Amino acid sequence: MPVRDAFGLTFSGATEAGFSSYSQAVRELQCFIGDPVGSVDRAIAEDPDLVMAHVFKGYLFGLATEREATAVARTCYEASLPLAATPREQAHVAALGRLAAGRWHEAARLLEDIAIEFPLDALALQTGHQIDFFTGNARMLRDRIGRALPSWQSGMPGYHAILGMQAFGLEEMGDFARAERLGRMAVDIEPRDGWAQHAVAHVMEMQSRQKDGIAWMRANPEAWTKESFLQVHNWWHLALFHYDLGETEQVLALYDGPIYGERSTLALNMVDASAILWR
Template sequence: MSLKDYRGAAVSGASDKALVQFEAALAGFHCYVGNPLAAAEQAIAEAPGFAMAHALRAHLFLSGTEAAGLAPARESIAAAAAAARTDRERLHVAAATALAEGRFEDAVERFEDILLDHPRDALALQMAHLFDFYRGDARNLRDRVVRVLPNWTRDLPGYHALQGMLAFGLEECGDYARAEEAGRRACEIEPRDAWAHHAVAHVMEMQGRVKDGIAWMRDREAFWAPDNMIAVHNWWHLALYHLEQEDIAAVLALYDGHVRRDRSAVVLDMVDAAAMLWRLQLREIDAGPARWSEIAEAWAPLAGDGIYAFNDVHALVSFIGAGRRDLVDQQLETLRRAARSSGSSNAAMSAQVGLPVAEALAAFAAGRYDSCVRWLRPVRGIAHRFGGSHAQRDLLDLTLIEAARRAGQDNLVRALAAERLRAKPASPLAQRYYLQAGTKAAA
């Protein structure tokens, strides 16, 4: 008779000790704390035929959207396939296989198949949630959690993670009040839930609540900062608040002291670094060649990967900022190759959004601001298709408005500034764009 996990699902090939390690790995993944991979591997060492431990290891490698994770993920997929005895386990293998082959839509369908029969499968839900995020599917970021919530109770392990995921989905759908409520609820249940904490940070960013955001981050720093896989992303959020205040010294101190302190080679961390330096450059603030060179060198080995356009665009940003024309050309060719390909989700992401954005950024760097505007304007309405959050994709809007300013397109600047002012009435940057465009138009 097989054991059951802590939410009642049968697990093939497990032992009591291995199940404890598996649940520890899953709990760490929910909060992004500690080393879930090591815990999953301990579970495998305890019970080599534990199918879900192998599946968890595969999912952990796949969750980072890095080419380097594909080979170890495939090893675990093969082991999970050999050990799987239940339909749920076989569906986890199918979902992981689809992710490893770049078929993101197929993967989330298999996760949804799992959740229809096993709505308490927290691993399937979290992986689907991540790839809803990576695909910019705001509706499912919210509704995939909503669909399973009636089957959960507060006392079940991982309930806080559902509230944190719900918070992020609500925020990306613009339901800010309920998003903040759910995020705070998750943090009350499990203070170290960094995803829930980050969802509340997103709410405050989107509402322009800068002082509230800084207080939220600083007051809870002991929970989200130490030993956390998304700590850099949360430091980035704190830096965004200071950037909105135009406190550039604080932004650079956070960049040097936290965002790039450890010179992380984790792609998600490098995305944040490149994005922050680009935001500074758009404001005509010189972050210095050393910062640009460092992040460009970190991205350089990945310039030919081409597995996720959102990452490729941020790599391109770093190469542009560092003046590395060789790497700019290589990254553009990687995006063009991906856009010409077929059979993967990234092909459409690259063709529809990634490549046009890259061409716009290259045009901006070359001083062809009218061309940059022509590339970016058609993409604004579909930019979610290559993933990221509203806060992350704001880089595109910021580039568009600055390109329009430099191109002398004052009507467009004023229109875009009006959008920003509606969301963030106290924003000095939005006010400045609006006033500058209005003054020029009247002159």
């Protein structure tokens, strides 16, 4: 019997054990916490023929924007090619191939097609959303998720992530009131959702609500920092609120601490560190 997820999507090559590890990786990515690479590696070890595990790992490395990581994404793509797959999964494999080849816009369009046919495919939505983010496509940040949102409802696994992504897209298109409402809803459902936390911070920055922003970020920092690989960027948002208020000592304390205290060599973290310094 093929393994199906809570939304009825089929996962070729999966056993219950391997799919459990894969599902954990998806949950971790939806909150930007934990070790989704470790979780998906366990899924691959348990189910070498689980095509979506190879695709998921490829997406993680393809979106990392590091040269060495892109090579891993290509390896994942090559591993996924000969495996049995449904048409939906074959479309994911094709999207990964475009991403690994640096053809991000083509990957985004393929992921859009998947989500149109399967609006409950959370991975297609999140990977597409991240590509929209990196390529600066504000309209698609909103509309890719907005088109799928009517198919989702409260209580579905990962619903918070869909709300958080929609919140960010709304903010990027200037719909600040709705963005804040959905972002707060997402964090209420899942306090560890770092992307939803980040969406609300964006709203407050755009509206010059620095004191609200500081209160928002400092209310429950444990939730959005614990094991979070988005935490440096969210600390950067807090520093930006303090910077806007002229609170330079607070800014430098955050820089010397959680933003760049550990001297990360990841490009995305160095971008945040340098963006505070040049200000």
